[in-house]
Amino acid sequence: MYLVWLYTVQQHYRMLTGLLLLLLLLCGAGRGADSSLNMALEYVQQTAAENAVHYLPVAVSPTSPCGRALSTMVEDLQRNLTWPAFMMDSWGKNTDGILSGNKYNGLYDECVTAASPDSTIKGKYCRIHPSRLGNLDVEATFAHQQLPLGRAPGKLDFSLVREWAQKPRMTIFPEMEYGTCMPNVCTKEELQDSLAQYLVPTGVFPAVIFCEEQDTDLQFTDGDIGFVTLSMTWVIWCHQSNIPFPNTANILQVFQKFESILGQTLLNGYPSVDTFFFLSGLLLSYSVLKETKRTRSFNIFLFYSHRILRIVPAIGIMCGFQATVMRFFLSGPLSYVWNMSWQTSCAKNWWKDVTFVNNFIPDGGSCLPQTWYIAADMQMYLVAPLIILPLYFYEDIGKAWLLLLTALSAIIPAAIIYDKNLPPTTLISIDLSLYQKYFNLVYLPPWTRASPWLAGVWVGYIFFKQGNTRYKMSPLVVTVGWTLAAITGLLVVFGMYSYNHFISPTPYELMSCLTYGGLHRLAWGAALSWLVFACHNGYGGVVNGFLSHPVWQPISRLTYATYLVAFPVQYFLFYNSRDVYYFTHINTIISTVGAVVIAIGGALLLSLMAESPIVGLEKILLRPNHGSSPRKPAVQENVEPHVPTNGVSNPAFMTENIITTEKTLEASKTVTAL
Numbered sequence: 001m002y003l004v005w006l007y008t009v010q011q012h013y014r015m016l017t018g019l020l021l022l023l024l025l026l027c028g029a030g031r032g033a034d035s036s037l038n039m040a041l042e043y044v045q046q047t048a049a050e051n052a053v054h055y056l057p058v059a060v061s062p063t064s065p066c067g068r069a070l071s072t073m074v075e076d077l078q079r080n081l082t083w084p085a086f087m088m089d090s091w092g093k094n095t096d097g098i099l100s101g102n103k104y105n106g107l108y109d110e111c112v113t114a115a116s117p118d119s120t121i122k123g124k125y126c127r128i129h130p131s132r133l134g135n136l137d138v139e140a141t142f143a144h145q146q147l148p149l150g151r152a153p154g155k156l157d158f159s160l161v162r163e164w165a166q167k168p169r170m171t172i173f174p175e176m177e178y179g180t181c182m183p184n185v186c187t188k189e190e191l192q193d194s195l196a197q198y199l200v201p202t203g204v205f206p207a208v209i210f211c212e213e214q215d216t217d218l219q220f221t222d223g224d225i226g227f228v229t230l231s232m233t234w235v236i237w238c239h240q241s242n243i244p245f246p247n248t249a250n251i252l253q254v255f256q257k258f259e260s261i262l263g264q265t266l267l268n269g270y271p272s273v274d275t276f277f278f279l280s281g282l283l284l285s286y287s288v289l290k291e292t293k294r295t296r297s298f299n300i301f302l303f304y305s306h307r308i309l310r311i312v313p314a315i316g317i318m319c320g321f322q323a324t325v326m327r328f329f330l331s332g333p334l335s336y337v338w339n340m341s342w343q344t345s346c347a348k349n350w351w352k353d354v355t356f357v358n359n360f361i362p363d364g365g366s367c368l369p370q371t372w373y374i375a376a377d378m379q380m381y382l383v384a385p386l387i388i389l390p391l392y393f394y395e396d397i398g399k400a401w402l403l404l405l406t407a408l409s410a411i412i413p414a415a416i417i418y419d420k421n422l423p424p425t426t427l428i429s430i431d432l433s434l435y436q437k438y439f440n441l442v443y444l445p446p447w448t449r450a451s452p453w454l455a456g457v458w459v460g461y462i463f464f465k466q467g468n469t470r471y472k473m474s475p476l477v478v479t480v481g482w483t484l485a486a487i488t489g490l491l492v493v494f495g496m497y498s499y500n501h502f503i504s505p506t507p508y509e510l511m512s513c514l515t516y517g518g519l520h521r522l523a524w525g526a527a528l529s530w531l532v533f534a535c536h537n538g539y540g541g542v543v544n545g546f547l548s549h550p551v552w553q554p555i556s557r558l559t560y561a562t563y564l565v566a567f568p569v570q571y572f573l574f575y576n577s578r579d580v581y582y583f584t585h586i587n588t589i590i591s592t593v594g595a596v597v598i599a600i601g602g603a604l605l606l607s608l609m610a611e612s613p614i615v616g617l618e619k620i621l622l623r624p625n626h627g628s629s630p631r632k633p634a635v636q637e638n639v640e641p642h643v644p645t646n647g648v649s650n651p652a653f654m655t656e657n658i659i660t661t662e663k664t665l666e667a668s669k670t671v672t673a674l
Contacts, residue, residue, distance in 0.1 A: 055091050055180040059194035066190050069121050069183035076116065086114035087123050092178030106179030109253050109584075112214035114181070124184040126191055126211040129177045130204045177209070184213045230275055230528075233596055236566050238269035239370075240592040243570050244581040247334060254583045255502035258428060262585055264493065267428055267500050270443075271492055271524045273373055274452040278528045280377050281456025282463075288388045289464040298389060307381055309618050311374060311560070312354055314610040318564045319350040319367045326568065330575045338575045359444040370567050372444055379446040380453050387454075391461050402457065406522070409451040413442050414518025418510075424517035425496060429505040442517070455525025459532055471537045478539045485530040492524045561603035561611065569599045 052058050060066045077084040090111035092104030106125070114123040182191060188211040195206035248254060258267055292298050323346040330338050346367035352358035356375040358366045366372070387405065390398030416422065422438045423430050430438075442448045473481075495516060498506040535544040555562075573595060574581075581587075 053198040054178075054195070055088075056182050057186050057190040057194035059197045060186070060190050064190075066183065066186035069185045072116065072121060073183065081117070083114055083116050083121075086110055087181040087183075090114070090123070090125075090179070090181045092180065104176060104178035106181065107250065107253075108179065109250060109256075111179075111181035112212070113256070122184045122213060123181045124186065124211055124213040126180050126182060126188065127177060127209040128180060128191075128195065128206055129209055130195075130199065130206045132203060132205070187211075230272070233592065234265070234269055234272035235563070236570070236596055236599070237588065237592045238266050238272065239567065239570055240595055241266045241583075241588050243574050244577075244583070244591075246337075247574070247577065247581050249580040249582045251583075255428065257583065257585065259501055259503070261494065261497070264497050264500060266588075268425065268493055268496055270425065271489075271521075274449075274521050274524050275528060276373065277377065277380075277449060278452040278456040278525050280380070281453035282460045282532065283456075284381065284384055285388050285391075285457040285460030286463050287460075288384070289392055289461065292389065292392050293464075298385065300385065303385065304382075306618065307378070309614050310611070311378075313614055314561060314564055314606055315354050315368065315371060315374070317606060317610050318568065319346060319353055322367055322568055323347040323350055326572070329572060332576050332578050334575045334577060338571065342571070359446075362440055362444055368564065368567065370563060373563075376444065376446045376449050377453075380450060388457065388461075402454065402461075406451070406454045406458070409447075409454055410518045410522050413448040413521075414514045416441055416448065417517040418514055422517070424499075424508060424513040424515075425520070427496065427500050427505070428502050429500070449521065451522035452525035452528070455522065455529050459529045462533070463536065473537065473539060478534065481530050481534060481539075485527040488523050489527040492520045492527070495520070555600065558600060558603040558607055561606040562599050565602040565606055566595060566599040569602060570595050573598075 056070060057066055058070065060070070062068070062071065073084040073087070077088075090107040092106035094104070108125050111123040111125040115121065180191075188208050191211070192206070192208045195208070199206050245251070245254070257263055288298075288303075323343060327335075327339055327343055345365040349358075349365045350367040352361065352366055353368050353371045353375075356378040358369075359372040359375045359379075362372065387402060390401055392398070417424065417438075420437065420441060422442065423434065426435055426438055426443065499508045531540075531543065534540050535547065538544075540547070573591065
C-alpha cells in the first residue's frame, strides 16, 4: 500500500527509497499514508533540531553559501518537502550491536542522491571520528580550555553507553565513528570548525575524516564492461547479486543501482548461459562428426552412456550434500531458512535434478536450481544424433534440416511471446506472475534455448569440413566481422536498457518485443561463432592471445564442477552471515571473487571424487581398446594425422596442412577457455 501511494506521489526513485524506509522504520503499518508521512517528518524535525550540532555545520555564518543552504533545508522541511528528510534520515544513528563496536555508517547512497527540487542543493556524505583522546591539531587549538574528560583517557564509559542506549536513536557516542549528510556547498573545514566549537567544551574532539558527494561524471568504458562478459564468473556474479536479496539492508536502493549500465550486465546477464549452450553444440558436433568419420559408424550406446556416467554422479553428490550434512556447516540468524526451506525441498525434489526433468516442472521445487541448464543441455544431447549425423551421411539434406531447425529456434520463442503476451525477456519492471510465466514458457524449455546450441553445431560442422586448411580473409572482411560481432554482442546485452528500469521504463512495443525475444539468443550465438572462427583461423589478435593463455586450461577443466559447487558456496556464505547485507556493485564484486575462489577449490574436490574415477572406470568398462591405434582406412590420403591434446578433450581446431602440436594445443585452449 505504501509503495503504490509513494509511487504516485513521487516518481523520482531517490525520494521513493528514503521515504519508504522512514515510513517502514518509524511509522505503524496500520496508519494512513498521509498521517504516517506527517509523523515521519515531525520526528525528523524534532530529532534534527535536538542533535543538529553533531551532524551539520550550524556554526557557519547565515549569509555564507553553507548557511543559506542550511536555512533552505529547514524551511523546506517545515513546508513538508521530503528532500531534507532524506539527508537527515541518512545520518548515522544509534543502531543494534553497540556493545560489539557497531559503527554508525548511516546510508551513504541515500545521502548523496538526495537533492532539492531544483538540484541546487545536493547531499554530501561525511565521516566523523569523535574521540576523548583528541586529535593533536584540534587539541592544540583548544588547549587553553579546561576539558572535563572524566574517566581515564582511552577507556569507554559503559555507564554512559547504558544511559545513551535509552535516548532517541538520532544521537552519537564519543569514540564511535558516525556518518552525516550535509549540503554539498558546505565544506569539510566548515563542518570541522562547527563540530569543534560545540563538542570540544564537552570533552569530545571531533575529526572529520573525509567528505564526498556523488560523482555524476563517472562512466564505465567499453573495456570495463567487456571485462565482466563471456565466462563462468559472469554467471556467478549474476547469482551473487540475487542470493543476498532477502536480507539486504538497502533493498529499495538496489533497484536504483540496477538502473545503471553496469547494472544491466546483471539484469540481462542471461547471454552468459547461452555461451555454454554454444560451446556444448560446437564441441559435440565436431567430436561426433570426427568420430563417425574415424570409425565409419556411430555407437549410440557409448554416446548416451558416456554422458550419463560423466555428469550424474557429480549431481548426485551435490544433491546429497545439500539434502543432508550441509546444515551442520550453517549457523546464525538466517540458517533456519535453509533448514526449513532449502534442505526440505532438496530432500524431496533431488530426483528431478538427476533425471534431467527439473526444467519441465520448475514450480515443484528443485535441489540444485542451476541444473536446469544441465537438464536442457541433456535434452538437446538426446536428440543430437538426429541433427548431427545427417550432416555426415546425407550432407545436403543435413544442412537443409539444420537450417530449418535454426530458423524454428528463433520462430518458436517469438510465437510463444506473441501468443501469451509476454515481454521480450525477463525485465525488472514486469510483475512477478508475468516474470514466472516467461521463465517457465520461454527461459527453461530446450526448444526455446536451442538457438546458440545450434549455432555451435554449425561452427563444429564448419571446422570438421575445414579440416587441415586455414581460411584466408582480407583485412576488410576481418574488420567488418569483428565490428559486427562486437555490435551484435553489445546490442544483445544492452538492447533492453531503456525497457529494463524499475521507475518509468520505456513501454516495449510488439515488433521490438518479437524481434529481440526471438532473435537475441541466435544473434549471441552468431557473435560467438565469429569470435571462435576468427581465432581458429589466426585473426583473433589480442582476444585469441587472452583466451588461449595457459592459465585458463586447468580452470576450464573444472568448469562443470564449478557450476555445480558455486551455488552451494554462495548459499553457505549467505546463510552464515550475521548481519544484513548492504548492496553495492563493489560489495557484489568482492563477494563474487570470494565465491569463485572457494568454488574452484570445492570443484577440484568434487572432480576428484566424481569425475576422475568415473572417467577411469568408463575407459575400463566401456572403452577397453581406448587409446589403441584404429584400423587404417582404405583411402590413406584423406586421413588426418593424430594430434596430441595434452588432456584437452575434443580438439576443435586444426591449422595449416602441416599440423604442429603447439598450434593445435593453443587452439584447443581457446575453445576450452571460452
